[in-house]
Amino acid sequence: MTGSPGSPGVGPRRVAVLSADWGMPGSEAGFAARVLAGAASRLGPVDVFGPWDPGRRADGAFDPQGIGRPPPGRRWPPEGAPREQGPYRAVLVDGNDAHAVTLAASIAPRAPVLGIGGRTLAGMAACLDLLPTSGPVAGRIAVGLQVPVHVLASERPHLELGPVGDYLLVLSDRSPAASDPATPPEPVAWLVARHPRRHTVLVENGMASVWRSRSCLRRFGVHTRMDLWRLVAHARATVDLGPGPLFGRECVESVRYGVPVVVPVGSGAEGLAQAGAALRVDGTAALLDAVEALDEPATADRLRRAGAALDRWTGEPVLLVHRLAEALDNAGLSSRSPEPGWSS
Amino acid sequence: MGMTTSSRGAAAGGVPAGGVPAGEVPAEGRPASGAPMAPPRLLSRPAAPAPLPPPLAQSEQVGTLHRRWAQLHGAAASASPATGPPAPRVAPDPPRVPGVRAKVRAKVATAAAGVQQADRAVTGDLIRAVDLLAHRIDEITARVVDLEALVQEVVDTVSEDLARVQVALGGPG
Secondary structure, X not given: OOOOOOOOOOOOOOEEEEOOOOOOOOOHHHHHHHHHHHHHOOOOOEEEEEOOOOEEOOEOOEOOEEOOOOOOOOOOOOOOOOOOOOOOOEEEEEOOOHHHHHHHHHHOOOOOEEEEOXXXXXXXXXXXXXXXXXXXXXXXXXXXOOOOOOHHHHOOOOHHHXXXXXXXXXXXXXXXXXXXXXXXXXXXXXXXXXXXXXXXXXXXXXXXXEEEOOEEEEEEEOOOHHHHHHHHXXXXXXXXXXXXXXXXXXXXXXXHOOOOEEEEOOOOOHHHHHOOOEEEEOOHHHHHHHHHHOOOHHHHXXXXXXXXXXXXXXXXXXXXXXXXHHHHHHOOOOOOOOOXXXXX | OOOOHHHXXXXXXXXXXXXXXXXXXXXXXXXXXXXXXXXXXXXXXXXXXXXOOOOHHHOHHHHHHHHHHHHHHHHHHHHOXXXXXXXXXXXXXXXXXXXXXXXXXXXXXXXXXXXXXXXXXXXXXXXXXXXXXXXXXXXXXXXXXHHHHHHHHHHHHHHHHHHHHHHHOOOOO
16 A cells, blocks of 8 residues: 655655454454554555465555465465565564564565564564553564544443343353353353352353353344444453453453453453553452452552553554654664665 | 454463462462362353233223223113113003013013123123232232242352352362
């Protein structure tokens, strides 16, 4: 895509994005790559490359370019398949994708490679943190991410909820193959048994089930993102049993609605917990205690305040563009020089 | 779920076991060792009381029955000479000896009036019985709803106590 002129004072910067998950529904890596590509397009031209048949394909704001299909069991075509594409200021790749780092060296040999979230792998100049870490960390640059939510979701709860006032929202971690509507995940069974007087709403595989008194009262479909946002926006708290691997998109959305979050230790939403906007639990027993802890107004308020402070990292697209510009300007200066002939 | 959890496989998370870094919620009341208990069993049917239906005695059908009966009763009463409008005064006919035909007609009329009266009595009894049944059903319905609420209360109380004991004994992992 040919990007729009950048902000005043920020020169054009051509960026390549390598994303195997581009356009894949439900993929956090694809979502993050798209958001950062959108932010980069405000600074200069953006070329998106993916493991598809060679050629460009229309994709709304971007025309991603295929570099060949991968062999079975792999995410990318063999090394050396893509040729050098031109001077780039930087190449953005999925943070945990070592193969993409290697391919980036073929597409833009002299450009610094920046990982989107995840780990800083060999060959990367730095990793772009999608949620702020506690203090500066070598090899990591906090750029944040814009996670959009719809403000109107707070207006009224989901129509199918019925006469359910206060409820705890639980996002399941089970795959469609492993899920059984009659038997909720083990932590949910414990929550329902421990707090039978409260409503617990479990969202799993596009269906929501309302639990109370150790039994399921009703089920209904969660067909759209707006349906999910309505459920999140009116919950007492959100428990995400399996946050996304990069930043925990639903957790961030919950925080943006001012709803406290409980996440597992070591999950993708660790950044939220480090920022004080989420409670971390290391097992089901701790989960039960955490849900009880949220009954204390002081605890819930503390989490909400920390979450509100995160809004400049997750809800402000202009700030994201400025942070990305800074990251592109600074990245690679210590490891690699910008490509010759490049002027910013 | 369609756009969220379906994209996260079982390997993506769950509630992993492991060390608890500082600042996390501690799991209290758990022994240091021991296998985690099986998750609590849940009920296969909802334990919540259903909403109380509107009273049967005040239903449209029972109301219509009363209204129709009042209309019929009123029409019959107005047709009877005791309650009807006064007849115009005319000169009385000279007394005549009734014939056979008149005697038969009078007897048939007397018998028909008796049957009609008995029908009305049965209809009245039926309406009173319907009233009684409707009130009794309403009362039983209220009791069932009360029982459902009691069952829910029992389930909630026992569930809370049991889960608390299970957690204290080691409970979930």
